Amino acid sequence: MEFKLILKKLNNSISPKEELVFKAWYQEKKEHRQFFNNVKANYNKNIEIVDIEEAWQKIVDRIDKPKPHKTYWKFAVASVIVGLLGTGYFLKDNILGDSIEKKSVIINENSILPGIDKAILTLEDGSQIALEKGASFQNNNVNSNGEQLVYSSKAKVSKEIVYNYLTIPRGGEFYIVLSDGTQVWLNSESQLKYPVSFKEGDTRKVELVYGEAYFDVSPSMEHKGSKFMVLNESQSIEVLGTEFNIKAYKDETNIYTTLVEGKVLVKSPTQNQVLKPKQQANLNLQDKSMSVATVNVYNEVSWKEGVFSFKGKPLKEIMKIVSRWYDIDVVFENKELENITFKGVLGKNQELEEILMTIKTLSILEDFEINNKTIILK
Structure with a gap:
């Protein structure tokens, strides 16, 4: 090995x-x-x-x-x-096969590589800039080396707040520093709306339109007491200076807000909830109910450190996360696989075949097929 x-x-x-x-x-x-x-x-x-x-x-x-x-x-x-097969391990609910049969694996396309730093920046005039390694961009308010986007803290504030959008496609992620110094890590298939500069004295507001983002918020004391809010169609989060993660994908029926440090107030149409560190608010979008639980923070936010950490998650949920990162579709030919749960760690820099072979080697999968951008699990 x-x-x-x-x-x-x-x-x-x-x-x-x-x-x-x-x-x-x-x-x-x-x-x-x-x-x-x-x-x-x-x-x-x-x-x-x-x-x-x-x-x-x-x-x-x-x-x-x-x-x-x-x-x-x-x-x-x-x-x-x-x-x-890479910087990762998987364990199947306390069962590790004593013998592993060699089975055929069908691969009908070139290797599927992991995601990279890439995003689309939409400026206030509607023009779009592709951000990725090797493609730099700069104007009066912002500059990018293709791997991160940094807004100037000295940008002049116009009478009307001007907004930019940062859109992360499937197979991408990106890091941005807002004009107030707040740091945001955006995961695959996410979009953030934010002001080019914040108006002094007013609440600093950004919107996670969809997807997943980790926020390290610049403290209110550095901005004359100005609060910071993250808006979403279904909830808002008010903070004074903290670190937290929001997961609000369009194809999911729940929004998860995980507090790492500090204190946040999560507001939904039906209730408000103050979170303490290591707590996660789970907002059900169907009935608007909200529950709070203590979670392993590392498992929830490790994605921004280049690692996927799973503990007791079903394969269906794991493959949904994997599909966003590798920009693929997943089909479960064997439906019984969907609810098998695992605990394990995956390095995000592996090729997709390495991840699938790791799972298969542990006798979790009978077989798999890669056909263009579709993975069939058997």
Whole structure:
């Protein structure tokens, strides 16, 4: 296997992206941390991991008695080093196939590459600018190197507020700094409407028209007490200075607002709810009801760090996220697969085949077919 993250961690040869995968596993459970510390205490640099069973035997032989139950620790080892096809791992609800049959995989098109930094900037006069690596843009108020968009804090405010739109297509993501210093990370298939400059003393308002965005809001104290609001067709969020994530896709029936730091007030047509850090508001768009739950923040916002972290999500939901990033369509030929749940971490820089092969290798899929931009899961 190619990625032996525990050994790389102990050898200080782990890459930044592999470090993200390792941290997700390490922080997930007390038993994982306990296991890593046992391995570290009995580590021998001459150990070479070849496969899961051999890895288990060589590592466990060096761990002092009483030894942990073999089956549990086999999964612990697997969850780290099974990133064999990229910086990612998947576990299927405590079931890891003992034997893996080789099955045919049909690929009728070139490799499907992961998404990149790209967006469409729509200016106040309606003109559109394609933003992507290698294509720079600049005017009096904003400049872009093709990978980020930064608005000037010194832009003059006209009597009438002027708005720009930033639209992220499927297969893209983008980072923007608003004129007040607020940072926004936009995920695939998203659109943000915002002023070129904010009027001093007025509430700073932007609109997440659709999609997903992570906000790191410039504090009110730096703007003479001016509040910051994120609007959406179905809700609004009022903040004083905080970090939070909003997921409001057009093809979903719920809006999820996750608070990372600070304090926000989520307003819907039927109720208002103040969120504390690590809480998530779930607004049901069908009946307008809102519920609040404590969540693992890392799983909700890791997408902006180049990682997809899933915990107990059904494959149908996972593939919806994957389809936006790779700009593909997914068909479940075997409908029973839709509701199988997993926990795992995926690096967003992998080719699509690597992700599908990882899932297939763990005996989650019988087979899959890539036909142009359509993936068929069997």
